[in-house]
Amino acid sequence: MKLRVLVAGMVSTALLLSACGNEAESDGGDNEISLWVQTSSESPEGQAMQGSVEKFNEQFKGTYTANIEFIPRGGGGGGYEDKVNAAVSTGTLPDVLTLDGPNTAAYAESEIIAPLDGVISNTEDLLPSIVEQGTYEDEMYAVGYSESSVGIYYNKEMLEQAGVDLETLPTVDEPWTWDEFTQLSEKLTDYYEVPAIDMGLNDNSEWLMYAFSPFLWSQGGEITSEDGRQAETVFNSEANMKAMSFLQHMLNNDYTTISPAENGFETGQYPMKMSGSWTMEQLDTNYQDIDYDIMPYPVSPDTGELVTPTGSWQYAMSTATENEEGAGELIDFLTSTEAVVDISLANSVLPSRYSAIEEIEDDVSPQMNTLIEQNEASGKARPVLPEYPQITRSFQQTISGLPYYEDQAGLQELLDEKAKEMQTSLERRE
Amino acid sequence: MDLTKKQTRLKRWEGWKSSSLAFQAQPFYFLLPAIILLGLFLFLPALLTIYYAFTDYYLLTPDQRQFVGLRNFTQIFGDPVFLRSLQNITIFVVGIIIFQVGMSLGLALLINKQRRGNIFLKVAFFSPVVMSLVVISVLWLYLLNPTDGLVNSMLQAVGINAQPFLTSPNQAIYAIILVSVWQGAGYQMLIFLAGLQNIPGDVYEAARIDGAGKWKSFLHVTIPLLRPTTTLIVFTTLIAAFKLIIQPMIMTQGGPLNSTMTPIYYIYQTGFTDRLVGYSSAMTVVFGLLIVIVTFVQRRFAKEDL
Numbered sequence: 001m002k003l004r005v006l007v008a009g010m011v012s013t014a015l016l017l018s019a020c021g022n023e024a025e026s027d028g029g030d031n032e033i034s035l036w037v038q039t040s041s042e043s044p045e046g047q048a049m050q051g052s053v054e055k056f057n058e059q060f061k062g063t064y065t066a067n068i069e070f071i072p073r074g075g076g077g078g079g080y081e082d083k084v085n086a087a088v089s090t091g092t093l094p095d096v097l098t099l100d101g102p103n104t105a106a107y108a109e110s111e112i113i114a115p116l117d118g119v120i121s122n123t124e125d126l127l128p129s130i131v132e133q134g135t136y137e138d139e140m141y142a143v144g145y146s147e148s149s150v151g152i153y154y155n156k157e158m159l160e161q162a163g164v165d166l167e168t169l170p171t172v173d174e175p176w177t178w179d180e181f182t183q184l185s186e187k188l189t190d191y192y193e194v195p196a197i198d199m200g201l202n203d204n205s206e207w208l209m210y211a212f213s214p215f216l217w218s219q220g221g222e223i224t225s226e227d228g229r230q231a232e233t234v235f236n237s238e239a240n241m242k243a244m245s246f247l248q249h250m251l252n253n254d255y256t257t258i259s260p261a262e263n264g265f266e267t268g269q270y271p272m273k274m275s276g277s278w279t280m281e282q283l284d285t286n287y288q289d290i291d292y293d294i295m296p297y298p299v300s301p302d303t304g305e306l307v308t309p310t311g312s313w314q315y316a317m318s319t320a321t322e323n324e325e326g327a328g329e330l331i332d333f334l335t336s337t338e339a340v341v342d343i344s345l346a347n348s349v350l351p352s353r354y355s356a357i358e359e360i361e362d363d364v365s366p367q368m369n370t371l372i373e374q375n376e377a378s379g380k381a382r383p384v385l386p387e388y389p390q391i392t393r394s395f396q397q398t399i400s401g402l403p404y405y406e407d408q409a410g411l412q413e414l415l416d417e418k419a420k421e422m423q424t425s426l427e428r429r430e
Numbered sequence: 431m432d433l434t435k436k437q438t439r440l441k442r443w444e445g446w447k448s449s450s451l452a453f454q455a456q457p458f459y460f461l462l463p464a465i466i467l468l469g470l471f472l473f474l475p476a477l478l479t480i481y482y483a484f485t486d487y488y489l490l491t492p493d494q495r496q497f498v499g500l501r502n503f504t505q506i507f508g509d510p511v512f513l514r515s516l517q518n519i520t521i522f523v524v525g526i527i528i529f530q531v532g533m534s535l536g537l538a539l540l541i542n543k544q545r546r547g548n549i550f551l552k553v554a555f556f557s558p559v560v561m562s563l564v565v566i567s568v569l570w571l572y573l574l575n576p577t578d579g580l581v582n583s584m585l586q587a588v589g590i591n592a593q594p595f596l597t598s599p600n601q602a603i604y605a606i607i608l609v610s611v612w613q614g615a616g617y618q619m620l621i622f623l624a625g626l627q628n629i630p631g632d633v634y635e636a637a638r639i640d641g642a643g644k645w646k647s648f649l650h651v652t653i654p655l656l657r658p659t660t661t662l663i664v665f666t667t668l669i670a671a672f673k674l675i676i677q678p679m680i681m682t683q684g685g686p687l688n689s690t691m692t693p694i695y696y697i698y699q700t701g702f703t704d705r706l707v708g709y710s711s712a713m714t715v716v717f718g719l720l721i722v723i724v725t726f727v728q729r730r731f732a733k734e735d736l
Contacts, residue, residue: 085705106490202597259576262575262578387704390704400685400686404599424509428706429488429706
């Protein structure tokens with residue numbers, strides 16, 4: 001009897017401990033390079049990655065073998081980043097890992113990823129936004145393998161019907177100012193009696209930072225000071241007030257809305273939509289009736305400078321690697337022109353290298369080329385800050401808070417409050 | 431003679447019982463699995479949280495954490511978002527206690543009578559409880575869409591203006607209360623139903639003989655006799671309500687203007703998104719203490735029922 005109790009206790013304890021046990025890490029010595037990526041092996045992106053890794057193994061046969069492990073992320077990047085965080089605590093990071101652009105600073109500051117001095121060949125071929133995104137304190141830590149951009153999608157038929165001459169619409173070389181864009185929105189709103197454009201303002205997520213920060217930059221504003229220590233007086237500056245006034249004006253006049261109808265543009269209810277390259281694929285596969293084109297971002301009337309969103313996932317070398325050379329070779333290979341071309345075509349994303357742009361220009365749609373051209377000319381990376389999560393949240397709340405402040409005084413109050421919040425976040429860890 | 435034999439045997443047995451370590455240890459073998467599980471997943475994390483609350487633990491540099499004394503705690507009480515989240519959760523908890531408990535009692539009374547279609551009603555009222563909260567949140571997100579949601583269409587059909595619901599800082603928390611009540615009331619309904627069916631019929635009969643009508647017997651028989659059930663329900667609902675996170679996470683992301691930010695959601699965000707484990711642990715400790723206090727106060731008030 002006693003024995004049985006004892007055995008039962010031991011068995012359950014053993015079960016418990018084995019459930020908590022770690023899976024063994026694949027650390028196969030000098031030749032094997034482990035790689036973690038955030039996509040699923042089923043996705044077009046994952047398959048392109050797999051293909052590039054196979055090519056790498058072919059080329060470096062006998063020298064290195066790269067093993068790719070797919071760790072699909074949940075909504076908001078959760079699953080993958082949790083795994084990276086856990087690996088940091090247990091010291092089980094792979095040799096090479098992927099990370100989202102805004103994480104560069106935090107990972108570099110915490111010495112999770114190592115500088116890529118002299119590892120990447122042909123760095124001048126990389127788009128400036130890619131270099132900017134992967135650089136922390138003057139050193140390059142990560143390289144984006146693709147790029148992204150946002151444009152103003154418009155329904156050609158709806159614009160023509162409302163009396164807009166499509167020939168007069170802006171181009172990347174001659175973008176429209178906010179005033180001109182507001183006039184178009186007014187015309188469309190009056191004609192169709194719905195918001196002229198769905199700007200994705202119901203999406204309280206990174207989208208708001210990604211898509212709306214370029215308006216500030218176009219006006220000459222900034223989110224934090226250059227050294228990333230100051231947000232008060234920087235975020236609530238006059239320039240940012242002007243940029244936010246443009247958005248506030250769009251909202252107050254119902255040219256856009258915080259609660260757009262589901263798929264309003266895709267189903268022909270709204271004449272315009274502000275969105276990224278991913279919408280193109282959706283339109284081409286699910287909503288083929290919509291005859292659309294893309295125009296560039298509107299710009300500040302004071303500066304006329306076109307600034308547009310960018311951002312991508314990147315490859316970086318973990319500081320835990322014992323095979324720096326092999327890991328470096330792998331990153332260089334995965335961000336080479338060939339690999340970038342492969343992933344751009346497979347996943348309908350923008351290329352991160354000039355040479356790759358040249359190669360695919362003729363193979364992609366004119367709409368995609370507009371975005372590529374815009375990205376090349378005006379892409380700007382989001383701030384590279386260790387405190388990025390808090391800064392982006394305050395920024396997102398500023399944008400989603402706009403509809404609740406009617407006038408200039410209210411807007412100033414909102415910006416002051418959020419600037420203070422950002423300042424607190426910047427100082428919290430000091 | 432027999433009796434003394436038995437007595438000596440009993441004495442010997444008791445002597446062995448009190449002296450033998452092996453015997454005394456026996457119950458602990460049975461407890462061992464539970465103690466290990468609780469220790470690993472409850473006590474240890476709780477103790478670690480208290481320890482981390484006094485450090486500057488940053489998620490990405492676990493080895494470099496340092497003791498910072500009360501710094502985290504002084505920051506918490508100057509953190510407008512945390513203070514706002516406490517305000518929000520107070521509104522939520524009070525709303526839930528009033529509406530969810532009221533609603534579940536109403537539903538229980540409705541299905542307590544024998545009538546056709548009772549089973550259907552029971553299933554209908556209970557089915558939201560077994561559904562995933564995430565699914566329910568997404569569902570209501572569509573229903574409450576200010577532009578083309580079903581709820582607004584219905585309101586407009588009876589001549590009420592379209593409401594902003596989740597996109598209004600003044601309405602969002604109440605919309606979340608509504609969804610939560612709709613989702614959760616079915617569970618308490620079942621407990622109330624059990625309580626109602628435990629009230630003996632003769633008490634009602636006596637009341638009727640004394641001239642009590644339906645309303646009077648509800649007020650003076652049903653309500654007092656349901657008191658222990660009500661206490662239990664208020665207790666469990668209250669604790670559960672403090673833990674609100676899924677609905678705002680899916681439906682509003684804490685907005686607009688932090689009007690639906692809850693303490694647990696904010697703790698989650700600062701810990702896992704902002705990576706400030708130390709700060710987040712300190713908030714957990716403060717919020718945990720608040721819940722402990724509320725529970726103690728509640729016990730005081732409900733002493734006779736427990």
